[in-house]
Structures are given as structure tokens and as C-alpha cells.
Amino acid sequence: xxTALFDIENWREIGATLSRNKTRTLLTAFGIFWGTAMxxxxxxxxxxxxRKLMKNFEGFATNSAVFFANRRTVSYQGFNKGSGxxxxxxxxxxIRQLDGVDAVATTNSVGSVTVxxxxxxxSAQVQGADHEYVRVFLPKMFSGRFIxxxxxxxxxxVAVVGKNxxxxxxxxRDPVGEFINIAGIYYKVIGVAGQEAxxxxxxxxxxxQINIPISTLSRAFNLGDVVGGTMMTAxxxxxxxxLKPRIFRVLRANHPIAPHDDQALFFFDISEQFAMVDKLxxxxxxxxxxxxxxxxxxxxxxxxxxxxxxxxxxTQEIGIRRAIGAKPLDIVTQILSExxxxxxxxxxxxxxxxVCALAVVQQIAEVSFLIGFGQSISIMAIFMILGMGASxxxxxxxxxxxxxxxxxxx
Amino acid sequence: xxxxxxxxKTYPGIVPLHVLRDINLxxxxxxLVSIMGASGSxxxxxxxxxxxxxxxxxxxxxxxxxLIRNLxxxxxxxxxxxxxxxxxxxxxxxxxxxxxxxxALPLFYQGVGRKKRRMLAxxxxxxxxxxxxxxxxxxxxSGGQKQRVALARALITNPSIILADEPTGALxxxxxxxxxxxxxxxxxxxxxxxIIVTHDPGVGEQTSRIIRISDGQITV
Numbered sequence: 001x002x003t004a005l006f007d008i009e010n011w012r013e014i015g016a017t018l019s020r021n022k023t024r025t026l027l028t029a030f031g032i033f034w035g036t037a038m039x040x041x042x043x044x045x046x047x048x049x050x051r052k053l054m055k056n057f058e059g060f061a062t063n064s065a066v067f068f069a070n071r072r073t074v075s076y077q078g079f080n081k082g083s084g085x086x087x088x089x090x091x092x093x094x095i096r097q098l099d100g101v102d103a104v105a106t107t108n109s110v111g112s113v114t115v116x117x118x119x120x121x122x123s124a125q126v127q128g129a130d131h132e133y134v135r136v137f138l139p140k141m142f143s144g145r146f147i148x149x150x151x152x153x154x155x156x157x158v159a160v161v162g163k164n165x166x167x168x169x170x171x172x173r174d175p176v177g178e179f180i181n182i183a184g185i186y187y188k189v190i191g192v193a194g195q196e197a198x199x200x201x202x203x204x205x206x207x208x209q210i211n212i213p214i215s216t217l218s219r220a221f222n223l224g225d226v227v228g229g230t231m232m233t234a235x236x237x238x239x240x241x242x243l244k245p246r247i248f249r250v251l252r253a254n255h256p257i258a259p260h261d262d263q264a265l266f267f268f269d270i271s272e273q274f275a276m277v278d279k280l281x282x283x284x285x286x287x288x289x290x291x292x293x294x295x296x297x298x299x300x301x302x303x304x305x306x307x308x309x310x311x312x313x314x315t316q317e318i319g320i321r322r323a324i325g326a327k328p329l330d331i332v333t334q335i336l337s338e339x340x341x342x343x344x345x346x347x348x349x350x351x352x353x354x355v356c357a358l359a360v361v362q363q364i365a366e367v368s369f370l371i372g373f374g375q376s377i378s379i380m381a382i383f384m385i386l387g388m389g390a391s392x393x394x395x396x397x398x399x400x401x402x403x404x405x406x407x408x409x410x
Numbered sequence: 411x412x413x414x415x416x417x418x419k420t421y422p423g424i425v426p427l428h429v430l431r432d433i434n435l436x437x438x439x440x441x442l443v444s445i446m447g448a449s450g451s452x453x454x455x456x457x458x459x460x461x462x463x464x465x466x467x468x469x470x471x472x473x474x475x476x477l478i479r480n481l482x483x484x485x486x487x488x489x490x491x492x493x494x495x496x497x498x499x500x501x502x503x504x505x506x507x508x509x510x511x512x513x514a515l516p517l518f519y520q521g522v523g524r525k526k527r528r529m530l531a532x533x534x535x536x537x538x539x540x541x542x543x544x545x546x547x548x549x550x551x552s553g554g555q556k557q558r559v560a561l562a563r564a565l566i567t568n569p570s571i572i573l574a575d576e577p578t579g580a581l582x583x584x585x586x587x588x589x590x591x592x593x594x595x596x597x598x599x600x601x602x603x604x605i606i607v608t609h610d611p612g613v614g615e616q617t618s619r620i621i622r623i624s625d626g627q628i629t630v
Contacts (some may be wrong), residue, residue, distance in 0.1 A: 012524060020506035066414070074456070320502045323463065325519040327484045355527020404463045 014337050028226050029346035032383065036350030037357075039292045039379055040371055044358040046288040048369030050281050055196075055367055061103075062274045064233040067247070067267040076258035085255050085264070086226040094250045100238035101247075103135035108214055108228035110187075110221050113183040115169060115210060119282040122168045125180055125204050128217025128228075129160075134229050137195070139206050144176040146192030147213050151190075155215040159187035161209045163194040180210070185220055187212060240269045262398030296386065304390030307339055311394045315401055322403035326337025332395045337392075339391030340384065347383045351376045411571060411603045412437040412460065417469035419455055428456045430466070430625040437605065444606045444614040447623035454575070454621065457607045461494055461573045462486045474570040478595035491519055495564025499576035501556040503548040503563075509535060510544040513562045514522040520567070538592065554585030561592060563600075572596070572604045578613055590616050 018025045068087065075081045092106050109127040116122075131149040133139075139146060142163055151158050159180055166175050166189075175189040195206040218224065232247075234240050244267050251257065257264045311318070318331055326334075355376070358369040412435065419423045419430040429452045437443055447453040454513045457466035459471060462478055471478040474493060481489065496502075514531035522530075535541050538558040548556055556576060562574055574593070580587035592615060596602045597618075606617060614620045 013518060016507070016511070229504055316502070317504050319505060321515070321519075322487065323461070323496055323502075324516045325487050325567075327487040327519070329484070330487075330519060377566060402463070 002367050010333065011341070014334065014341055015298075017334075018338060018341065024306070024310060025342065028303060028310075028342055030348075031299050031302035031306070032343050032346035033350040033353070035295050035302075036347045036379055037354045038295040039375060040351050041357055042292045043290045043375060043379075044354065044371040045361070046281075046284055047367065047371065048358065048361065048367060049284070051369075052134040053277060053281075055097030061138065061233045061238075063102075063238075063240065063271045064136055064231055065227060065244070065267060065269045065271070066231045067265055068229045070264050070266045072257060072261055073263040074258035074261040076261065077256040079256055085257065086228060087251065088225045088254070089227060090225065091251055091254055092227060092230065094254070095247055097379045098246050098250065100235050100243050102233040102235045103132045104230060104232045105133040105136040106130055106214060106230045107133070108217055108223060108226070109209075110217070110223075111347060115165065116181045116390065117169045117175070117178060117182075120169045120171065121181075124162070124165050124208065124210050124232070126210050126212065126217065128214030128223075129211045130214045133211075136205070136233050139193045140191040140196050142194060143174050144189070145369055146191055146193060146255060151213045152215055155213060155219055157185065157216060158212065160193050160211040161189055162205075162209045162211075163192055165208065165210060166192045180347075182210060182212070184258045185219060228345040232272075239271055240263065240267075241272065244269075247266035259266055285301040296382070299383075300386040300390045303339065303343065303387050304393065307335065307391045307394040308397070310338075311335065311398045311401075314398075315405055318398050318401045319403050319405035322401065328399045331401070332399045335398050336388060336391050339387055339395070343384055343387030344380075345379050347387075351379065411439040411441070411474055412605075413470070413472040415470040415472075417459065417466050417471060419452075419459065419464075421467045429626050430459070431629060432560045433469070434462055434625075435621065435628060437603065439603050440597070440601040441596065441619060442604045442606075443619045443621060444608055444617040444622045445609060445623060446611070448609065451624045452626040453607050453623050457573060457605075458536050461496060462490050462569075487519075487613055491516055492567055493570040494568065495561075495569040495572045497557065497560050497564050497572065497574035497577045499579040501548065501553075501560045501580070502561060503556060505548055508545045508547050509540060509551065509559045509562075512529060512548070513566055516567045518577070530566055534566050535559070537565070538562045552585070553581045554588055556588050557581060557585075558592065561589075561596075565596075570603065574604065574606045576587065576608055576610075577606060578610065580606070586613070596619055 069085050071082050071084050072079055073081060077190050078084075092104055095101060107127055109125060111125065112123045113126055114121060115124050129147055131147055131152045134146045144160070146150060146160055150156070159182065161169070161180065162177060169175070170178065170181060174192070176191060178189050179186045180189055193206050193211070212220075214227065231327050232240065232243075234243055246265075248265060252259065321331065328357070355370065358371070362369040414433050414435040416426070417430055417433040421427040421429060425485055433456065445453050447457060455464065459466050462481065465480070473489075476489065476493075478489070498514045504515070507515070510528060513534050514527040517527045517530060530546060532541065535544050538561055540555060540558050540562070543551060543555060548559070551559065572593075575594070581589060593604055593606065594616065597604050605615060608614060620630065621628055
């Protein structure tokens with residue numbers, strides 16, 4: 001006897017039924033196709049967008065803040081409103097001592113200068129960085145190392161060359177150990193660096209810069225003890241905004257700034273931006289889920305609806321089948337199997353369509369928009385189960401059709 | 411072949427309808443019988459009971475030695491499939507299946523494999539003279555051809571009886587004669603027990619026995 005879902009004869013019968021009613025089959029299939037495609041595209045699109053945005057922050061300590069000296073906005077101790085001031089190495093040393101401060105990377109830069117080695121030369125921005133730079137910016141090292149504390153304390157004439165600069169000045173070779181002429185002074189190359197993050201603080205990306213110890217920069221370019229932009233990271237349990245008053249207290253102790261002149265220090269808390277993006281994506285995620293579930297339900301109701309209509313339309317056929325010997329279970333199996341077969345094929349097509357669409361977006365956006373294999377399988381599984389659930393009511397209705405109806409329904 | 415003993419059937423309702431009253435009937439194997447009566451006489455209900463499509467309230471119905479009473483849906487379906495071949499007035503072929511698939515369908519519910527089904531179905535179609543129309547859909551066949559396909563479908567399970575409900579009701583007089591001839595040939599050549607429900611006296615005359623029913627009772 002045959003009753004099982006796994007009977008080849010059964011599937012042949014279902015295949016025949018579905019293929020002989022093309023319009024009906026196509027309409028039902030389209031609902032499911034669109035539902036799965038929408039859900040897969042929504043989920044993939046949302047993930048891709050998140051990846052795309054997060055790529056901007058790659059290689060970047062997140063619990064961090066940028067600060068630098070602004071002009072005074074309040075006249076104080078003989079310094080007029082609008083006069084400038086500068087953060088110095090002394091301030092930085094004091095800030096490093098503060099509770100809750102993890103690392104302070106301070107930089108200063110001179111504009112574009114000529115750099116060369118042998119026959120090759122170019123112009124590049126030269127930045128002074130200290131040994132804590134690597135703890136905040138997480139540069140990507142192609143070879144060698146970044147500036148360390150010893151380089152900084154001893155003001156060594158060493159340079160970390162950006163990847164793009166290295167390619168121009170030392171074409172086709174690893175420059176570590178060689179010398180590079182920067183504005184007339186020779187520096188030993190200790191590393192080649194680049195960055196993964198899209199954002200950068202102050203000037204060029206690391207790939208297009210040359211970094212030398214900030215102490216060396218100050219001497220070579222006569223910058224005194226003044227530093228430029230500073231970036232700090234907070235220890236776990238602290239936020240940069242919490243630390244801002246402490247940092248300001250240190251700076252006010254060393255510089256004549258009015259007690260209520262909060263504008264004299266530019267302070268930008270990156271962790272707040274992160275939190276915002278994070279919140280934004282929880283929102284987007286929720287929206288995608290909401291819309292996705294909506295689409296899913298609409299698709300499933302569509303399937304159930306069409307199956308219902310199909311059963312009504314086929315009342316006589318089902319009656320005939322019952323009259324010539326189909327058992328109630330045969331009819332339920334048939335209607336359910338048709339629903340499952342349709343859901344499976346159309347759902348597959350929907351996911352394949354979505355993957356293709358996401359692949360095109362991926363080509364343009366240069367970030368992975370693909371949904372995982374497991375995720376697509378679960379979308380399929382959810383659709384199969386719901387598709388089956390939606391077919392149950394119509395199939396039970398079909399089961400109740402009496403064979404007499406085949407005769408009476410003339 | 412068929413024995414009915416004191417069969418009663420009432421359709422419940424605000425005014426209960428007593429459609430069959432103490433029906434007693436015996437039909438032997440190989441008989442060609444017609445059941446005649448006006449509409450509302452109870453002949454359709456009798457046919458439904460004979461075809462195991464409906465239940466009766468009291469009495470006994472023996473079909474080929476099997477007592478047909480209080481059967482489960484599954485058992486009823488199985489008995490219909492194996493013991494009864496139906497021919498309907500409106501043919502009741504499945505419109506999207508071609509002739510050979512329609513004829514083969516009862517065997518599908520017996521779990522017969524596809525190849526064997528098609529082979530047996532072709533045999534039956536040849537028997538009713540429609541082998542060359544095997545791959546036509548019902549919509550592409552004439553009324554007489556459709557009824558012959560339906561007859562082939564009724565015969566494929568080699569049933570104990572053929573039940574025909576107004577088999578010529580939708581046919582013109584010429585094709586009616588052809589179809590009736592087919593029934594008669596079946597009866598004489600294969601000793602098939604055939605019961606035809608009709609209100610057409612012309613059809614009744616061509617059978618060996620006429621059972622008249624009126625107001626739920628057999629009058630002859």
C-alpha cells in the first residue's frame with residue numbers, strides 16, 4: 001500500500017497535477033518565491049549594510065575620543081577671547097597618569113615634504129607619532145614594526161613608511177633597513193604600514209603617510225613641545241565622556257583657560273558614535289525582521305488562500321477520486337504534498353534569486369552581502385513548515401469532501 | 411451478487427425525509443438491471459447506498475458476500491475501489507488528465523506501479539475502442555467517447571458490479587445506443603453485473619430487468 005510522502009508514484013501524480021494547472025501553480029509559486037526572496041534579501045541587505053558601515057571602524061579602538069586645543073571663547077588672565085593655546089608633552093604625560101585613561105596617542109604633523117631614496121622620490125605628509133599610537137589606531141603592518149617607546153624617548157631617526165609611499169619610493173622591494181631622505185634628513189625605515197579603517201584623524205590615511213617619532217619630528221622641524229591632535233582610549237568601565245572633566249582639569253592647571261570656558265577644548269567621543277551606530281542597527285535589524293515576518297505571513301496566507309481556492313475548485317475532482325477509491329488520507333497527502341512541493345521549489349528559486357541580487361549589490365558595495373547557508377536553510381525550513389501549516393486547513397477541508405459530491409455536482 | 415434486506419434511510423432535518431422504506435432486493439451475478447423512478451423517488455439514494463457512497467439506517471446490504479454496514483471511510487474507499495465501477499451522467503473525468511491517465515487512476519489508489527497502470531489502462535481503452543484517443547484530454551473527446559473512457563475506468567479494477575447513473579443522460583440518441591450496446595456486450599461477453607439508474611424508458615427496455623421505485627418503495 002502507498003500512503004507515505006516518500007512514494008515515487010505519489011510524487012509523479014503531484015508533478016502531473018501541478019504541471020497541468022500551470023497558471024494556478026505559477027500564481028501560488030510566485031507568492032512563495034517573492035516571500036522567500038524578500039526575506040532573504042532583507043536579511044542579507046541588512047547584514048551587508050552593517051558590515052559596510054562597520055568596515056569604516058575596523059582597526060580602530062572604539063572606546064576612544066579625539067581632542068585638541070581650540071581657541072578660547074572667554075577672555076581670561078589677560079588672554080583675549082579668540083586667542084589660541086596648545087597642548088604640550090607635559091599635558092600628555094599628566095593625562096597618561098589619570099585614572100581610567102588607557103592609552104594616549106599624540107600626533108603632530110608637518111605638511112607635504114619631499115621624500116626620496118636613490119632615484120625614486122615623491123612628496124608625502126610626515127606625521128609624528130608616539131609609542132602609544134599602536135594602542136589606539138591598530139595599524140596594519142605589512143612588514144617591520146611601528147614606533148616604540150625607545151624610538152620616542154631617544155628621538156631616533158627612524159620612519160614607518162606608508163604602503164603607498166613605499167611602493168613609490170622603494171618599488172618592488174621591502175624597504176625595512178634601508179634609509180629614506182625626508183626633507184633633507186636620512187631616516188632608517190623600520191616598518192611599512194597601512195590601515196583598514198576608512199576613517200582617519202588628522203590628514204591622510206596611514207598608507208599615504210610617513211610616521212616618525214613625535215619627539216624626532218619636534219626637533220627636526222622645530223615644533224617645540226607642542227603636540228597636535230591627540231587620541232585617547234578609556235579603560236574598561238570608563239567612557240571617554242566620563243574622563244573629559246578630569247582631562248580638562250589637568251589642562252586648566254597647566255594653561256590659563258577660564259573655568260567655564262568649555263569650548264576651549266575640542267573633545268569628540270567616538271564611543272558615542274559607535275553606540276549610535278549600534279542603536280541604529282538594532283533598529284534596522286528590528287525593522288528588517290518586522291518587514292520580513294510581515295512578508296512571510298503575507299506569503300503564507302497567500303499560499304493558504306490559494307490552496308483553499310484550489311480545493312474549492314477541485315471539489316468535484318476530489319469527489320471523483322474519493323468515489324473511485326481514494327482514502328481520506330490519500331487526499332490530505334495529495335493536497336499537503338502539492339503545497340510542500342510548491343513551497344520547496346518556489347522557495348528555492350526565491351533564495352537563489354535573492355542570492356543573485358545580493359551578489360550584484362556585493363559587486364557594487366565591495367562588502368559581503370551574502371546570507372549564510374544556515375540562514376537560507378532556516379528561511380526554507382520556516383517557509384516549508386508554515387507552507388505546510390497553511391495547507392493543512394484546506395487539505396482537511398478537502399478530506400471532508402464526500403464522494404457523493406462527484407455525482408451530485410453536475 | 412447483491413442482496414438488500416429491509417433497507418431504510420431517512421435524511422434528518424426539521425421535517426425528516428424517509429427516502430427509502432423497507433427496500434428488499436436481490437440481484438444475481440450477470441444480471442443487467444435498470445432502476446427506474448421519477449426524481450425524488452429515492453433512486454439516487456438507493457444508488458448511493460449500492461455504491462457505498464452513503465450509509466443506510468437499518469437493514470442489511472450484502473455485496474458479493476460482504477456485509478456493507480458501518481464501514482470506516484478507509485474501508486468504504488477500498489471496497490469502492492475494488493468492487494464497484496462507477497459510470498456517471500456527467501462522465502466525471504478529471505479534466506487535466508488525458509484518457510489513459512483517467513482510466514489508470516483507480517489503480518493508482520491500489521498502489522499499482524505507473525508502467526503497469528498505463529499498460530492495463532491501454533488494454534481497457536482498446537476494449538472500448540478508444541486506443542487511438544489515449545492521449546487526448548476529456549475536453550478533446552465527444553460525449554460518447556468520454557462515456558467510453560469512463561466505462562474503461564470503471565472496468566479497470568475488474569469490479570464485481572458496474573453502477574451507472576443516467577449513463578446516457580448527456581448523450582444524443584445515436585451515441586446513447588452505442589453506449590447501451592457497450593453495456594449489453596459487457597453483460598453478455600463478460601457476464602458483468604450491471605445496474606443502470608435511469609428515468610429513460612428506452613434505456614430500461616434494453617435491460618433484462620426493470621426495478622421501479624416510487625416514494626422510497628420498490629413497486630415491481
